[in-house]
Amino acid sequence: xGRGKPGTGESQMVETLRAYPLFREAPxxxxxxxxxxxxxxxxxxxxxxxxxxxxxxxxxxLLEGYVKVIQADAAGQEAVAQMAGPxxxxxxxxxxxxxxxxxxxxxxxxxxxxxxxxxxxxxxLLRHPEVALRMLRLxxxxxxxxxxxxxxxxxxxxxxxxxxxxxxxxxxxGRRTEEGIELMLPLSREELAELCGTRLHTxxxxxxxxxxxxxVRLGRRRILLRxxxxxxxxxxxxxxxxxx
Amino acid sequence: xGRGKPGTGESQMVETLRAYPLFREAPxxxxxxxxxxxxxxxxxxxxxxxxxxxxxxxxxxLLEGYVKVIQADAAGQEAVAQMAGPxxxxxxxxxxxxxxxxxxxxxxxxxxxxxxxxxxxxxxLLRHPEVALRMLRLxxxxxxxxxxxxxxxxxxxxxxxxxxxxxxxxxxxGRRTEEGIELMLPLSREELAELCGTRLHTxxxxxxxxxxxxxVRLGRRRILLRxxxxxxxxxxxxxxxxxx
DNA sequence: CGGCTCATTGACTCAGCTCAATATCGGTGG
DNA sequence: CCACCGATATTGAGCTGAGTCAATGAGCCG
Numbered sequence: 036x037g038r039g040k041p042g043t044g045e046s047q048m049v050e051t052l053r054a055y056p057l058f059r060e061a062p063x064x065x066x067x068x069x070x071x072x073x074x075x076x077x078x079x080x081x082x083x084x085x086x087x088x089x090x091x092x093x094x095x096x097l098l099e100g101y102v103k104v105i106q107a108d109a110a111g112q113e114a115v116a117q118m119a120g121p122x123x124x125x126x127x128x129x130x131x132x133x134x135x136x137x138x139x140x141x142x143x144x145x146x147x148x149x150x151x152x153x154x155x156x157x158x159x160l161l162r163h164p165e166v167a168l169r170m171l172r173l174x175x176x177x178x179x180x181x182x183x184x185x186x187x188x189x190x191x192x193x194x195x196x197x198x199x200x201x202x203x204x205x206x207x208x209g210r211r212t213e214e215g216i217e218l219m220l221p222l223s224r225e226e227l228a229e230l231c232g233t234r235l236h237t238x239x240x241x242x243x244x245x246x247x248x249x250x251v252r253l254g255r256r257r258i259l260l261r262x263x264x265x266x267x268x269x270x271x272x273x274x275x276x277x278x279x
Numbered sequence: 280x281g282r283g284k285p286g287t288g289e290s291q292m293v294e295t296l297r298a299y300p301l302f303r304e305a306p307x308x309x310x311x312x313x314x315x316x317x318x319x320x321x322x323x324x325x326x327x328x329x330x331x332x333x334x335x336x337x338x339x340x341l342l343e344g345y346v347k348v349i350q351a352d353a354a355g356q357e358a359v360a361q362m363a364g365p366x367x368x369x370x371x372x373x374x375x376x377x378x379x380x381x382x383x384x385x386x387x388x389x390x391x392x393x394x395x396x397x398x399x400x401x402x403x404l405l406r407h408p409e410v411a412l413r414m415l416r417l418x419x420x421x422x423x424x425x426x427x428x429x430x431x432x433x434x435x436x437x438x439x440x441x442x443x444x445x446x447x448x449x450x451x452x453g454r455r456t457e458e459g460i461e462l463m464l465p466l467s468r469e470e471l472a473e474l475c476g477t478r479l480h481t482x483x484x485x486x487x488x489x490x491x492x493x494x495v496r497l498g499r500r501r502i503l504l505r506x507x508x509x510x511x512x513x514x515x516x517x518x519x520x521x522x523x
Numbered sequence: 524c525g526g527c528t529c530a531t532t533g534a535c536t537c538a539g540c541t542c543a544a545t546a547t548c549g550g551t552g553g
Numbered sequence: 554c555c556a557c558c559g560a561t562a563t564t565g566a567g568c569t570g571a572g573t574c575a576a577t578g579a580g581c582c583g
Binding site for chain 2: 106107108109110112113114116127128130131132133134137138157160161162164165167168170171172174175176177178179181182183184185186187188189190191229232233271273
Binding site: 223224225235236239240243253255256 | 564
C-alpha cells in the first residue's frame with residue numbers, strides 16, 4: 036500500500052524501468068515522476084494481485100517474480116491467459132479499454148510490482164509517444180501470441196499442444212542442467228492443463244507416458260525435460276488430416 | 280495500385296476517416312496528408328488483401344465491405360482470427376510488431392480500403408499521441424475479445440460455441456426482418472466452423488438440428504435466426520461440469 | 524445441360540472427458 | 554519422530570462428443 040522506498044531507492048527503480056525496452060526512450064526525470072505517483076508492493080506466492088471484475092485504476096509493472104493471468108467462465112472453468120515475468124506490464128486491457136480487469140492475476144512465486152495510476156500513465160504516454168509506440172508493439176505481440184494459441188487450440192490435439200507448451204516454457208523459463216532442461220516455474224498438472232485447454236488427468240497421463248519413454252522426469256510441481264528434441268519433434272511434426 | 284481520387288474526393292475521404300472513433304481527434308489537414316501518402320483500392324469478393332507471410336509495409340483501413348482474417352497452421356488447417364467491417368484497420372500486428380503479416384485477409388464482399396505506408400502512419404502517431412491512445416484502446420479490445428474466444432474454445436462444447444458465434448454475428452451484422460434476424464454476411468458452413476474451432480460437418484449437423492427445432496432457417500451461405508432467444512439461452516445457460 | 528461449389532447425412536472410430544478410487548508428497552503439530 | 558492432513562498426482566473404466574471417411578444431394582453459373 037504505502038508509498039515506499041525501502042532498500043530500493045527511487046533512482047534505482049528508474050534504472051530498473053529503463054532496463055525494460057518499454058521505457059528505454061523515456062527521460063529519467065519523467066520516469067521518476069511516474070514512480071512517485073505510484074507505489075510498489077510485494078505478494079507472496081499464491082496471492083492475487085487483482086481479481087477479474089475488480090475496477091482498474093492503474094497498471095502494474097512486474098519487477099520480480101512470475102504471475103499467471105487466469106480467466107474463468109461462468110461455470111468456473113479456467114484458462115491461463117498469460118504467464119508474465121519481470122518487466123511485463125499487467126492490467127493493460129483494463130487500462131486502455133477502460134473496463135474492469137477481464138482476468139485475475141495470481142503470483143506464482145513471490146512477486147514485487149510497481150503500481151502506476153492510470154491517469155498518470157496516460158498523460159505520460161501523451162507526452163512520450165515513443166513509449167506509446169513501444170506499448171503498441173507490446174500489445175501487437177501479445178495479440179499475435181494469443182492468436183497463435185487460439186489457432187492451436189482449434190486445430191491441434193492435446194498431445195501436441197502440451198508438447199508445445201512445454202517447449203515454449205522451457206525456452207522462456209528453463210534452466211539448463213546436466214540432466215536436461217528444468218522448468219523454473221512450479222506448475223501443477225492442473226495449471227499446465229489450463230495452459231493448453233485440457234484437463235489435469237489428460238496432462239498427467241501424457242506426461243507419464245513421456246516419462247516412461249524417458250523424455251521427461253516428473254516431480255510434484257516439477258518437470259525436467261530430458262530429451263527436449265523429442266518434444267520439439269512431436270510439437271512441430273506436421274500431420275496430414277489423417278496420421279500421414 | 281495507383282494513387283487515385285475517382286469519385287471519392289480527398290476531402291470526402293477525410294470526412295470518412297473522421298467518422299471513425301480512431302481518427303476523431305486528428306486534425307483534418309494531417310489526415311489529408313496521410314491519405315495523400317497512401318492509396319486506395321477495391322477488391323472483389325473472394326480476393327485477398329494480403330497473405331500470411333507477405334512483408335508488410337503499411338496498414339489498411341477498411342472503408343467498405345467485410346473481410347475475414349484467417350490464420351493457417353503448417354498442415355493447412357485454418358482458423359478465422361477476425362471478421363472486420365468498415366472503419367477497422369487491418370494489418371496492425373504486422374505494423375506494430377514489425378513482422379510479416381501473421382494472417383491472410385480475404386474479402387468476403389466487395390471491399391474498398393485505404394492503404395497507408397507504415398512510416399507515415401508511425402510519424403502520424405508520434406505527432407498525435409491521442410490517436411495512439413485510441414489505437415491502444417482498439418488493440419486492448421481486440422486482445423480482450425481473442426482471450427474470450429480462447430477461453431471459450433478451451434472450455435465450451437462446440438454446440439455452445441456455435442450458438443455464441445451466431446448470436447454475436449447477429450448482433451454485429453444482423454438485419455431484422457419479420458421472419459427473424461438474418462445474417463448479412465454470406466458465410467459458408469466451413470467458415471462458420473473456422474470461427475468456432477470445429478469442422479464443417481459438425482456445424483452442418485447442429486444447424487440442421489436447430490432448423491428442425493424451428494430455431495433457424497438455412498440456405499446456401501445464408502442463415503436466418505427465427506428464434507434468437509433460444510440460441511441465446513443455449514449460449515448463456517451455465518452448465519455444471521456434468522449436465523447440471 | 525454439365526460442372527462446379529456448397530451442404531447434408533450416415534456409419535464408424537477414438538481422443539479426451541467424466542467418474543471414481545488410490546497413491547504420494549510435504550508440511551504441521553503432538 | 555511419527556501421525557495426520559490437505560494438496561497434488563496417478564491410474565483405471567466407461568462413455569460420448571466430435572472428428573473422420575464416404576457418399577449423395579442440392580443450388581448456381583457458364
